[in-house]
Amino acid sequence: MCPPALIPYKPKNPKTRLSSLLSDEERERFAAAMLDDVKAAVKDAMCSPVLVCTELFDSEDVQVTITDADLNGSLNAILPQSVGPTLIIMADLPLADAASIRRVIQTDKDVALVPGRGGGTNVIFLKDPAKFHVDYYGASFLKHKKIAEEAGVSVDVIDSFRLHTDIDEPWDLVELLIHGTGKSRAYLEELGFSISADQGRVGVGRKR
Amino acid sequence: MCPPALIPYKPKNPKTRLSSLLSDEERERFAAAMLDDVKAAVKDAMCSPVLVCTELFDSEDVQVTITDADLNGSLNAILPQSVGPTLIIMADLPLADAASIRRVIQTDKDVALVPGRGGGTNVIFLKDPAKFHVDYYGASFLKHKKIAEEAGVSVDVIDSFRLHTDIDEPWDLVELLIHGTGKSRAYLEELGFSISADQGRVGVGRKR
Numbered sequence: 001m002c003p004p005a006l007i008p009y010k011p012k013n014p015k016t017r018l019s020s021l022l023s024d025e026e027r028e029r030f031a032a033a034m035l036d037d038v039k040a041a042v043k044d045a046m047c048s049p050v051l052v053c054t055e056l057f058d059s060e061d062v063q064v065t066i067t068d069a070d071l072n073g074s075l076n077a078i079l080p081q082s083v084g085p086t087l088i089i090m091a092d093l094p095l096a097d098a099a100s101i102r103r104v105i106q107t108d109k110d111v112a113l114v115p116g117r118g119g120g121t122n123v124i125f126l127k128d129p130a131k132f133h134v135d136y137y138g139a140s141f142l143k144h145k146k147i148a149e150e151a152g153v154s155v156d157v158i159d160s161f162r163l164h165t166d167i168d169e170p171w172d173l174v175e176l177l178i179h180g181t182g183k184s185r186a187y188l189e190e191l192g193f194s195i196s197a198d199q200g201r202v203g204v205g206r207k208r
Numbered sequence: 209m210c211p212p213a214l215i216p217y218k219p220k221n222p223k224t225r226l227s228s229l230l231s232d233e234e235r236e237r238f239a240a241a242m243l244d245d246v247k248a249a250v251k252d253a254m255c256s257p258v259l260v261c262t263e264l265f266d267s268e269d270v271q272v273t274i275t276d277a278d279l280n281g282s283l284n285a286i287l288p289q290s291v292g293p294t295l296i297i298m299a300d301l302p303l304a305d306a307a308s309i310r311r312v313i314q315t316d317k318d319v320a321l322v323p324g325r326g327g328g329t330n331v332i333f334l335k336d337p338a339k340f341h342v343d344y345y346g347a348s349f350l351k352h353k354k355i356a357e358e359a360g361v362s363v364d365v366i367d368s369f370r371l372h373t374d375i376d377e378p379w380d381l382v383e384l385l386i387h388g389t390g391k392s393r394a395y396l397e398e399l400g401f402s403i404s405a406d407q408g409r410v411g412v413g414r415k416r
Contacts, residue, residue, distance in 0.1 A: 179348065
């Protein structure tokens, strides 16, 4: 099984909540490094990455679909035309690895969901994509569970902190510096970031 | 296999970082409800809970060990005397369930670790407890990995958001209200807490 893995991606002005730590250019390069980590994990799990972008974006190694709709609109235009099992995975999950993605795509249910921090949905796996539509933003995890129930399809919730950990806020960088192994962690280290650990809470610092 | 599950527990003045949302008495009852959820999950996974308390604490249904040392001191006094596989699990993991704990205790390595948010360690499973000592606080996950390496024992890292999600800060309550199924979630709802979900980030609110 080599299902397509749709990866929504915003190349311009990404990750604005990291603006206090990273310049505009650094945010773009960091988002691209996280995307590379997600693509690598997806390929290791034998899925075929397909970027879903709202802007023109050159990618040598993977298929790119350009759309002028928002996240929900784009995916909800693609899903009804999709045949066979389809994965949707966010681009800001640099801790994703083949093992965690395999646990998702090997579900024995019709739909598998991986919740993100704060009620979001980080990964969706659909055996029959035409029976589902997405509704991101807000407590999307609860919305997606309900959409599946209303469609009469069975739902699995995959218990993974690697896929649960989306990188949005400055304190999320701690997770990447501790558990990351790919390009985005290397890029943070190149920029001078490291964890600052005393006996209390662990923070993140940057040498300039 | 019915390994003991050591659960360090502080009955007095727990969870001080929730003081902005909960009164002293509410924090004590909330911590006790989370402990009940952890005990239930541990029992469902066929482990035998043993509370490790620094204060006298009555518990009808489980064994209690009273110690006057701190967290590290207490556990490091117990481990050398422990024979056979032993689990150490924190009391503030109300999303713990039997499936996630089973994944920990079924490891084929000598030691299994589950990282907590921000570099902490939420669960440790030791096949030979006498070969290990704990060093909590700060980036304890990295310290525990190193302790295992220095002891020459193999380490597994279990990928679970249910065991990764320790409840410390106000925003952690969102996770419990979305994914919890036990007494601590019910207690929060009894107190009037619910998630407030608009199209942006999900928060938590309280009706008084």
